[in-house]
Amino acid sequence: MTTESELSGVDLARQAPLAAREAAKKNSATRQKPKRRTTTAVRRDGREPLGLGSAISMMMAERGMAAPAAGGSVLADFDTILTAVVPELAGRVQAVAFDAETGSLDVAPDLPAAGTQLRWSAPKLVAAANERVRGANVRALHVLAPPP
Template identity: 85%
Template sequence: MTTEPKISGVDLARQALLAAREAAKKNGAARHKPKRRATTVVRREGREPLGLGSAISRMMTERGMAAPVAGGSVLADFDTILAAVVPELAGRVQAVAFDAETGRLDVVPDLPAAGTQLRWSAPKLIAAANEKVPARTSAPCTS
């Protein structure tokens, strides 16, 4: 009387895995796994080195020494400038950002029609904003 060795669940799992691998090879599955992309994240928590220019501009911003005066006045007075130049757009267009280095003023109209009318009157609006902002404190506004 010969007894066959009992096959455990682990052995059955191994056999099933080997069979699946063989079937994948026959079906043309990839032989190697695709490589994962390694991404690096730069974290600025005060521990990594900074360039001298970045460190100085960060320090000036943190201490309130780099606030563009002209940009603040253009943003604060935009409603007044707009009402003087194009009164029908007053309250329908909002200034959201001003870049003092380039002189770019970003505005957002509430409706596409207001945006079209704003584009038509952009030269007059730019001239009025440039008059309001002294030229020595920043670059002139552009469209």
């Protein structure tokens, strides 16, 4: 049996991390963590800071302006765009939805093989949709599962 005064190098190496952990626990218990601010900064004239998108939306609403609705045009012209890019899929794929905020166009093929071909030609379809419909800003083509 060894006593405190007779600790060898191995025993000292085992004791050092334990002592360091205990010291860290004591130091962290006495030190207070900084609290996060949950309130927003209010300027002297009562206005709160806004993000750029919110500020532009408010400005457009104040002036009676409206953003162009390109979503309907993408859905309406999808058959023409599909025929121009991938003519063999004409009549086999239907555009289901277009989300103008995210730029995602959802399409539904009638067969899994048509879905695979759509995924291969997705970059061409996105480029053709953006070229054909001005302001559409299609960024992604989501191919939905065909019906069973």
